[in-house]
Amino acid sequence: MLLNQFLLLxxxxxxIGVYGVLxxxxxxLVLMSIELILNAVNINLxxxxxxxTDALNTDVSGxxxxxxxxxxxxxxxxxxxxIVLLIYRNRRSIDLSEIDLMKG
Amino acid sequence: xxxxxxxxxxxxxxxxxEIDWHAAAPELTLLGFGALITMxxxxxxxxxxxxxxxxxxxxxxxxxxxxxxxxxxGDDRSMFDGGFVVDDYSLIMKAMFVLAGYVVVLMSTNxxxxxxxxxxxxxxxxxxxxxxMILMASARDLISIFVALELLSIPAYMLATWRKRDLKSNEAxxxxxxxxxxxxxxMLYGMSLLYGATGSTLLVEINDAVGEAARxxxxxxxxxxxxxxxxxxxxxxxxxHTWAPDxxxxxxxxxxxxxxxxxxxAGFVALLNLVFVGFVGRDGLVGxxxxxxxxxxxxxxxxxxxxxxxxxxxxxxxxxxxxSGVAQAGYMLAPLAVAGSVPDKALTxxxxxxxIYAAMNLGAFAVVIAVARKTRSAEVSTYRGLFHYAPGxxxxxxxxxxxxxxxxxxxxxxxxxxxxxxLIEAETSAGVVLGVFVAxxxxxxxxxxxxxxxxxxAEEAPDGDLTPVNVPLSLGVALTLxxxxxxxxxxxxxxxxxxxxxxxxxxxx
Numbered sequence: 001m002l003l004n005q006f007l008l009l010x011x012x013x014x015x016i017g018v019y020g021v022l023x024x025x026x027x028x029l030v031l032m033s034i035e036l037i038l039n040a041v042n043i044n045l046x047x048x049x050x051x052x053t054d055a056l057n058t059d060v061s062g063x064x065x066x067x068x069x070x071x072x073x074x075x076x077x078x079x080x081x082x083i084v085l086l087i088y089r090n091r092r093s094i095d096l097s098e099i100d101l102m103k104g
Numbered sequence: 105x106x107x108x109x110x111x112x113x114x115x116x117x118x119x120x121x122e123i124d125w126h127a128a129a130p131e132l133t134l135l136g137f138g139a140l141i142t143m144x145x146x147x148x149x150x151x152x153x154x155x156x157x158x159x160x161x162x163x164x165x166x167x168x169x170x171x172x173x174x175x176x177x178g179d180d181r182s183m184f185d186g187g188f189v190v191d192d193y194s195l196i197m198k199a200m201f202v203l204a205g206y207v208v209v210l211m212s213t214n215x216x217x218x219x220x221x222x223x224x225x226x227x228x229x230x231x232x233x234x235x236x237m238i239l240m241a242s243a244r245d246l247i248s249i250f251v252a253l254e255l256l257s258i259p260a261y262m263l264a265t266w267r268k269r270d271l272k273s274n275e276a277x278x279x280x281x282x283x284x285x286x287x288x289x290x291m292l293y294g295m296s297l298l299y300g301a302t303g304s305t306l307l308v309e310i311n312d313a314v315g316e317a318a319r320x321x322x323x324x325x326x327x328x329x330x331x332x333x334x335x336x337x338x339x340x341x342x343x344x345h346t347w348a349p350d351x352x353x354x355x356x357x358x359x360x361x362x363x364x365x366x367x368x369x370a371g372f373v374a375l376l377n378l379v380f381v382g383f384v385g386r387d388g389l390v391g392x393x394x395x396x397x398x399x400x401x402x403x404x405x406x407x408x409x410x411x412x413x414x415x416x417x418x419x420x421x422x423x424x425x426x427x428s429g430v431a432q433a434g435y436m437l438a439p440l441a442v443a444g445s446v447p448d449k450a451l452t453x454x455x456x457x458x459x460i461y462a463a464m465n466l467g468a469f470a471v472v473i474a475v476a477r478k479t480r481s482a483e484v485s486t487y488r489g490l491f492h493y494a495p496g497x498x499x500x501x502x503x504x505x506x507x508x509x510x511x512x513x514x515x516x517x518x519x520x521x522x523x524x525x526x527l528i529e530a531e532t533s534a535g536v537v538l539g540v541f542v543a544x545x546x547x548x549x550x551x552x553x554x555x556x557x558x559x560x561x562a563e564e565a566p567d568g569d570l571t572p573v574n575v576p577l578s579l580g581v582a583l584t585l586x587x588x589x590x591x592x593x594x595x596x597x598x599x600x601x602x603x604x605x606x607x608x609x610x611x612x613x
Binding site: 010014017018021027030034037038040041044045047048051052059061062064065068069072075076079080082083084086087090091096099100101102103 | 289296305
């Protein structure tokens with residue numbers, strides 16, 4: 001079982017996702033970057049579940065976790081797109097750097 | 105990989121898990137009412153408007169019934185190999201979430217009805233968010249912690265964006281959403297690493313696995329750090345607090361109260377579950393105290409110091425409460441930094457602080473809502489001379505602010521006392537130094553709380569406008585309830601705090 005390759009791929013995806021969240025100014029691209037992180041998580045979970053499964057033991061908790069992640073991520077991104085759409089309607093722009101009515 | 109599931113189901117060894125309906129009754133009751141409100145909204149549209157708020161209050165009161173019967177039964181219950189646990193700790197937390205939700209409904213009733221937005225969905229979303237919180241109190245498994253977290257967060261994103269034609273509310277919702285989702289993604293990555301390192305999603309089994317090695321493996325260290333950082337966003341600990349002031353300012357104020365109290369408390373409950381079931385050393389084992397304790401120490405010290413210093417220069421009451429909330433998160437995190445040395449004391453201190461913080465902070469926001477009914481603003485300057493036209497609100501606000509500052513005999517004092525007690529009794533130099541941090545910060549915090557108090561009592565009202573504030577009945581009930589709890593917790597701590605927060609966390613399955 002070649003675990004390292006999967007972990008490496010997921011780590012790369014995670015880093016690209018984090019970079020995208022921090023660097024991108026377009027609302028939709030930030031949502032896509034978040035999806036990349038969540039997919040990195042799924043790769044990890046499924047790879048670890050396969051690692052733990054052998055002739056004697058079956059471990060499905062990783063697979064089940066991945067299914068939950070996919071389902072919840074869909075709901076999450078649905079809300080995110082709704083909020084981005086709302087902002088587009090009100091401002092005619094989804095540039096996140098312009099959204100600065102309040103300064104934290 | 106999916107091929108792995110089939111043999112499990114086909115195997116003769118598969119047993120349907122026992123379901124203890126009584127243990128799940130609070131969640132099921134709330135779920136039923138939440139679904140009912142949503143269905144009524146779809147079916148009756150405008151006609152459902154009058155009954156939405158009363159129905160939401162009824163739902164929360166009905167949810168208290170099974171919580172009380174479970175408390176009276178008094179035994180610890182556990183389902184799904186220990187993935188869902190009902191013990192006295194989780195019952196206290198559930199009761200706190202339901203009561204906090206009830207107060208938020210009381211605060212929302214007039215506020216939401218007077219805005220020109222759809223009202224029924226508001227209560228449906230509020231109830232599903234509370235459902236996530238009471239589920240979190242029982243969750244002892246990575247998957248159920250994750251699902252509970254999302255169940256409480258996703259409706260909260262929508263509530264923050266409630267005034268959908270208002271640009272500030274949009275911005276509040278977007279910032280909350282992006283930070284929240286990013287945090288939960290990072291937390292999930294940490295969870296996947298923890299699962300990989302330990303081969304289980306059950307916190308009890310994770311504890312056994314991570315505590316085995318004398319030195320932690322890199323994957324465990326990364327996993328714990330990512331999970332803790334994910335929840336640090338939720339509880340708005342420094343340096344992960346950046347969303348909080350903006351979200352608090354832009355959201356409808358009852359939602360701000362809900363996010364700053366219930367949602368923050370839910371993040372803490374998750375952290376307590378993770379630390380005290382998943383990471384802390386038990387039965388003579390060391391656990392992973394060596395990783396989470398320094399992490400919590402840094403988060404706690406940084407949160408209280410940075411939160412208080414930034415609160416000093418705020419001119420908006422809601423933003424001031426947001427930064428004071430960052431500092432309060434630091435005080436609540438402090439006992440976790442010594443959780444390995446004195447686990448029982450640390451748990452009690454955190455739970456006490458959470459319960460008292462919920463009462464006093466909700467109360468402070470109730471006053472903000474009441475005052476804004478007249479002034480339409482949350483600027484600190486509009487609170488000047490409040491005593492001359494709203495003496496009752498002034499007394500209430502003074503109680504809440506001084507309680508937040510930790511002045512005896514109010515509730516906040518006993519909360520801080522418990523935290524200090526845990527820090528000192530750990531008898532480690534790190535604990536004592538953190539105790540000094542708590543003490544110094546309490547003094548800094550007193551300055552900005554007292555400044556607001558001084559303005560209310562001693563200064564003249566701006567423009568000499570002395571028309572009284574019209575406080576509706578439900579808001580008055582919310583204020584009375586929170587003030588009574590804040591005072592009672594401080595005056596008779598032995599009877600109340602001792603009885604209700606001296607809890608133990610059921611660790612086993």
